[in-house]
Amino acid sequence: xxxAPKPLLTLRGLHKRFGATHALRGVDLDLxxxxxxxxxxxxxxxxxxxxxxxxxxxxxxEGEIRLNGESCAFARxxxxxxxxxxxxxxxTVMFEELSAAENIYIGRQPMKRSWAGLxxxxxxRMNREAQAVLDQVGAGFAATTxxxxxxxxxxxxxxxxxxxxxxxxxxxxxxxxxxxSHAEIHDFYGIVRGLKAxxxxxxxxxxxxxxxFAVCDRYLVLRDGASVGAGLMSEADEPGLxxxxxxxxxxxIYPPVNSQPAGTVLQVKGLSHPTEFEDLSFELRKGxxxxxxxxxxxxxxxxxxxxxxxxxxxxxxVLIEGRPIDIREPADAIAAGLxxxxxxxxxxxxxxPFSVRHNMxxxxxxxxxxxxxxxxxxxxxxxxxxxxxxxxxxxxRLSVRTASDEAPLSSLSGxxxxxxxxxxxxxxxPRIxxxxxxxxxxxxxxxxxxxxxxxxxxxxxxxxxxxxxxxxxxxNLAHRVIVMRRGRQVAEFGKGEGSAExxxxxxxxxAHAAVAEEMAA
Numbered sequence: 001x002x003x004a005p006k007p008l009l010t011l012r013g014l015h016k017r018f019g020a021t022h023a024l025r026g027v028d029l030d031l032x033x034x035x036x037x038x039x040x041x042x043x044x045x046x047x048x049x050x051x052x053x054x055x056x057x058x059x060x061x062e063g064e065i066r067l068n069g070e071s072c073a074f075a076r077x078x079x080x081x082x083x084x085x086x087x088x089x090x091x092t093v094m095f096e097e098l099s100a101a102e103n104i105y106i107g108r109q110p111m112k113r114s115w116a117g118l119x120x121x122x123x124x125r126m127n128r129e130a131q132a133v134l135d136q137v138g139a140g141f142a143a144t145t146x147x148x149x150x151x152x153x154x155x156x157x158x159x160x161x162x163x164x165x166x167x168x169x170x171x172x173x174x175x176x177x178x179x180x181s182h183a184e185i186h187d188f189y190g191i192v193r194g195l196k197a198x199x200x201x202x203x204x205x206x207x208x209x210x211x212x213f214a215v216c217d218r219y220l221v222l223r224d225g226a227s228v229g230a231g232l233m234s235e236a237d238e239p240g241l242x243x244x245x246x247x248x249x250x251x252x253i254y255p256p257v258n259s260q261p262a263g264t265v266l267q268v269k270g271l272s273h274p275t276e277f278e279d280l281s282f283e284l285r286k287g288x289x290x291x292x293x294x295x296x297x298x299x300x301x302x303x304x305x306x307x308x309x310x311x312x313x314x315x316x317x318v319l320i321e322g323r324p325i326d327i328r329e330p331a332d333a334i335a336a337g338l339x340x341x342x343x344x345x346x347x348x349x350x351x352x353p354f355s356v357r358h359n360m361x362x363x364x365x366x367x368x369x370x371x372x373x374x375x376x377x378x379x380x381x382x383x384x385x386x387x388x389x390x391x392x393x394x395x396x397r398l399s400v401r402t403a404s405d406e407a408p409l410s411s412l413s414g415x416x417x418x419x420x421x422x423x424x425x426x427x428x429x430p431r432i433x434x435x436x437x438x439x440x441x442x443x444x445x446x447x448x449x450x451x452x453x454x455x456x457x458x459x460x461x462x463x464x465x466x467x468x469x470x471x472x473x474x475x476n477l478a479h480r481v482i483v484m485r486r487g488r489q490v491a492e493f494g495k496g497e498g499s500a501e502x503x504x505x506x507x508x509x510x511a512h513a514a515v516a517e518e519m520a521a
Contacts, residue, residue, distance in 0.1 A: 046222045054087075293484070357387060
């Protein structure tokens with residue numbers, strides 16, 4: 001009988017504690033060369049702690065890490081990288097004024113001796129080698145391109161190219177497709193298969209089940225810091241994985257939306273920008289969820305930023321309940337009753353070092369006077385008692401999992417961070433809430449909680465604009481879906497009117513039949 005290949009990376013009995021919090025509880029894990037292991041779990045299950053332990057950011061309190069059969073310990077991130085363990089994270093952190101090549105080789109630029117005998121950067125070699133790995137991932141742009149000129153999706157490809165340039169033996173992909181379009185995701189699958197063919201061991205973290213079944217060979221499920229299930233993806237199914245993740249079955253992730261839209265609250269006429277979008281015109285009614293769908297670069301987020309006064313070059317007419325509103329800055333939008341939950345919650349939505357309580361009160365403190373008075377202050381002074389009462393109410397209402405309202409936002413899982421950001425805006429009692437990719441990077445249980453919250457918003461009379469790249473979200477939640485492509489409105493579908501293929505065809509510009517064939521593949 002042929003002996004099974006030994007794992008490239010093995011974890012046995014890994015424990016990690018942070019004070020009273022037991023983040024990892026005896027985790028076992030095997031990563032094999034040329035295979036993809038799906039690491040599955042709800043936010044707060046211990047996935048991030050496990051990744052940070054593997055990459056040398058944290059050191060385990062108990063247990064062992066073995067690489068190629070040899071016990072190893074990583075005192076810092078550089079030690080893990082030197083051993084060939086590299087992580088590609090969901091949130092891209094880059095030097096925007098440097099080139100793609102400089103970002104790929106930052107801190108490890110190839111050097112050469114100058115005519116004066118000094119060690120200097122070998123720019124030609126660095127650009128050449130960076131271009132080779134960018135071409136390998138199908139980036140489609142030059143290595144000398146300045147990062148600030150690139151889209152979020154293109155920046156993500158730089159992160160992947162950086163990992164490839166380090167000759168990694170173990171690559172950790174943390175929500176790698178969060179910023180990619182439908183076509184780019186399929187290209188990315190090809191990159192993963194190429195890494196497998198090269199014998200790289202891959203730890204794949206995503207909340208999208210279709211991705212797990214598309215690229216992963218095996219799975220490991222974490223719950224409350226412990227391993228609760230493992231096996232072959234070919235023998236798994238989505239309901240079973242959800243039960244392992246949540247400790248319960250989630251029969252219906254999308255709640256019924258019972259609101260009946262009535263009365264126009266927002267009118268947008270001819271909203272345009274010189275380079276991002278053109279001639280957007282739509283209406284939003286009280287109690288309605290209006291979905292905006294499109295591929296990366298369609299201009300959806302840019303249009304929402306313009307509505308909030310964050311895009312100075314945008315022109316057009318905005319009416320709230322029939323009254324023209326001049327929105328020159330965010331304070332004008334907030335005073336008119338608009339609230340905006342951005343796509344990048346960690347960089348734009350919250351202040352990570354601040355406490356949960358302070359994050360929840362931020363918008364009210366900066367908002368119009370009616371939101372501040374009686375909610376957070378007494379006599380014009382911030383009332384810690386009122387602020388704490390509001391925070392405790394929102395923590396309970398949104399089921400935010402936190403040690404206390406004093407815990408820093410950075411200590412919360414992604415799903416709970418998103419709830420805090422939404423709570424911040426609900427403190428203003430807005431009339432219109434814009435949610436830009438509200439479930440990006442959060443697990444199925446947290447998604448269900450956010451969907452339930454959206455349904456409650458419109459049932460209580462709010463109007464919601466839902467911007468999402470997740471087609472099932474807009475199809476199941478929105479009363480209407482506006483499709484954008486290359487900065488223009490190209491289609492509108494009422495609930496139940498358009499198939500998934502028809503909506504994607506409108507967003508991509510491809511023929512319906514071609515999209516159906518691609519989605520089936």
